[in-house]
Amino acid sequence: MHLYNRVNKEELKQRLQEETFERKTISFYKYHYLENPQEFRDNIFRDWFPLDCFGRIYVAREGINAQMSVPEHHFEAFLQTLEKYEILQGIPIKYAIEDDGKSFYKLTIKVRPKLVADGLDDGAYDVTNVGKHLTGLEFHNYIGQENTVVVDMRNFYESEIGHFEGAICPEADTFREELEIVTDLLEDKKDKKILLYCTGGIRCEKASAYLKHNGFEDVNQLHGGVLEYARQIKATDLQPKFIGKNFVFDERMGESVNGEIISHCHQCGKPCDTHTNCANNSCHLLFIQCDECREKYDGCCTPECTEEKAGHHHAVQNRYIFGNSRKYRKSLALVRAEKKSEAPISK
Numbered sequence: 244m245h246l247y248n249r250v251n252k253e254e255l256k257q258r259l260q261e262e263t264f265e266r267k268t269i270s271f272y273k274y275h276y277l278e279n280p281q282e283f284r285d286n287i288f289r290d291w292f293p294l295d296c297f298g299r300i301y302v303a304r305e306g307i308n309a310q311m312s313v314p315e316h317h318f319e320a321f322l323q324t325l326e327k328y329e330i331l332q333g334i335p336i337k338y339a340i341e342d343d344g345k346s347f348y349k350l351t352i353k354v355r356p357k358l359v360a361d362g363l364d365d366g367a368y369d370v371t372n373v374g375k376h377l378t379g380l381e382f383h384n385y386i387g388q389e390n391t392v393v394v395d396m397r398n399f400y401e402s403e404i405g406h407f408e409g410a411i412c413p414e415a416d417t418f419r420e421e422l423e424i425v426t427d428l429l430e431d432k433k434d435k436k437i438l439l440y441c442t443g444g445i446r447c448e449k450a451s452a453y454l455k456h457n458g459f460e461d462v463n464q465l466h467g468g469v470l471e472y473a474r475q476i477k478a479t480d481l482q483p484k485f486i487g488k489n490f491v492f493d494e495r496m497g498e499s500v501n502g503e504i505i506s507h508c509h510q511c512g513k514p515c516d517t518h519t520n521c522a523n524n525s526c527h528l529l530f531i532q533c534d535e536c537r538e539k540y541d542g543c544c545t546p547e548c549t550e551e552k553a554g555h556h557h558a559v560q561n562r563y564i565f566g567n568s569r570k571y572r573k574s575l576a577l578v579r580a581e582k583k584s585e586a587p588i589s590k
């Protein structure tokens with residue numbers, strides 16, 4: 244058995260469309276020391292590939308982070324494989340709220356140096372000294388109270404399309420940058436109740452430990468992230484305090500939490516929260532594009548990319564990788580989302 248996928252993308256997508264069974268989209272993570280990440284990676288690939296599991300899974304010495312879809316008829320068998328590994332025993336699993344089961348079309352398991360790249364040396368701070376975990380409802384109740392500060396620990400391209408009311412949404416392109424910016428911004432707020440959140444909770448484990456290391460005392464984090472918050476709030480009559488869409492790293496690119504659109508097309512400026520990757524393969528920039536602009540620019544981020552995609556070999560000046568949409572917007576002076584002025588960064 245091959246330990247990697249050998250089939251091309253188009254065929255895999257075709258197969259997914261033709262499936263006659265249902266899938267569950269799930270996610271889970273755990274910080275847990277792994278002696279041999281590569282061996283563990285190969286073992287779970289052997290377990291999950293025959294069960295037709297798809298997804299994007301990262302394994303590192305510090306643990307595992309998984310977003311995946313599992314066929315319903317194999318779900319029990321999948322759960323049984325978890326019992327084989329100490330790291331996976333009893334691991335809390337989160338279920339997606341908007342689930343058409345088409346979130347992934349292949350199984351990708353990668354070994355990485357770290358689960359969440361913080362740019363810091365091992366041992367620079369105690370990653371196990373984490374902040375207090377709050378349930379979705381606890382977090383909900385603290386928002387808007389006096390002496391609290393809500394901080395979005397995700398990148399700007401994520402918070403741009405959706406965030407909690409009144410949250411600080413730093414213009415960061417990476418988690419590493421985010422840690423630096425947040426520590427600076429909160430410098431005079433060490434006595435406040437800090438409320439951190441991210442997509443599924445994994446980044447806040449590190450961020451909360453980092454802030455505590457830097458002298459913050461009342462550090463709290465949304466357990467299970469926005470994904471879990473959305474699930475919990477849906478089961479109540481409460482009005483969500485998260486506005487817009489929760490960006491997720493799969494084919495769906497996001498799930499709406501309260502139905503509002505708070506961001507804008509980066510090309511024409513009209514309300515839009517659909518992320519796309521530039522269709523020019525040598526660019527592949529992640530940005531927000533409406534249907535009309537998609538048509539006008541043939542799915543590309545700039546006229547230059549449209550031309551290059553069409554085979555005209557223009558040198559593209561602004562080639563940024565995934566996540567650098569902030570620099571992209573600045574450098575090209577495109578229509579900017581109005582949202583930035585709403586984030587109380589300087590308060």
Ligand SMILES: [Zn+2]
Binds near residue numbers: 513534535537
């Ligand atoms: Zn547009």
Ligand SMILES: [Zn+2]
Binds near residue numbers: 527543548
């Ligand atoms: Zn482009």
